[in-house]
Amino acid sequence: MAAVLRTYSRNFERRPYLTLCVANSVLMSIGDVSAQLIGLSSGASLAFDLERTMRFAVFGASMGPLGGAWNKFLEVNFPLRRALAGQPATMAKVKVENPIPGLEKELPKGSRLERGAPQFPAGAGALSGGPATEANVSVVQLAKRVAADQFGMAPISLFIFLFSMSLLEGLDQEQTREKIASNYWPILFVNWQVWPIFQTLNFRYVPLRYRVPVGSIAGIVWTCFLSTRVGASSA
Incomplete structure (x- = not known):
């Protein structure tokens, strides 16, 4: 694990956005693969869907740099130290x-x-x-970070996720609208039950450069949930 962290940090220093792309892509792929293996072992799925995993990989890569920029925005605008x-x-x-x-x-x-x-x-x-x-550490500023993340970025990133997955699946306009309408609010409500506690710890204790991959590692379970939810809705 220490070797992985050293490799990540070394590459982050040289190519931060590319490193975030690759790390987020790999971790979201792991989440989808995990979800599919669980489905296969339980008999819920008949075959592994490689294309679905690739869709998660593409989405993860595209969201990595955005996550890095967003975390820096929070760091600058909501400083925890007085x-x-x-x-x-x-x-x-x-x-x-x-x-x-x-x-x-x-x-x-x-x-x-x-x-x-x-x-x-x-x-x-x-x-x-x-x-x-x-x-x-300012508890008020920490609360502002979490609130901005959960009521600002979370709804936007979820919409981007559902819209992107619909495009990558080749759905038409009506199917895309239906996919978003049937998944958006249920997933967002679950998000608000799970992520505020984790993000409070992430923003408080994790250095800026590690927050996106740490969130993605913890998000493997969340990606399993998204993969199962979105996969079932498109089946």
Whole structure:
């Protein structure tokens, strides 16, 4: 696992968006394969549908960079750490030291992608000016991140998912409309029961570069659900 994380981090530094594409594509494919294997073992499916897995792979690849950009947007606009008393919380650019010798003039692309989060003094306390503790994290800002994610991005990404799958399946306009109408709200309501708790932990504890793949790893079960739901509705 450590080797996988090192490989991911190394590739993220060089090609962040491509790395997000590949990682998200692979993980969503795993989710669909898992769902289909469960269906085969239970007798619900008669044959493995490779085309369906490829549709999930394409969707995952297309959503990886969007997920990375969205997480950076949340990081910049809803900073979890508060400034010292008397110091305003500004949206200053984070200065990232270049870790690669010989490239002092050019930061790795992954580092540039992560720049832009609010920067506060190291060891800054909350309003007391004491040492950094867990109390420094703003619960209100964390709640805003989760709310923005669940009421902003989640409904949009679900619509994109259903619409994209319909296009990749070759459905006509009427079939696409029916697929979205019959699946959108039921899936979204289940989403709101599952993801807010996970995203609270993800936004709070996971570094920015790992949030999309961590979400996708946890989302393998969610992809199984989507695969089963969408697969059954198109059968």
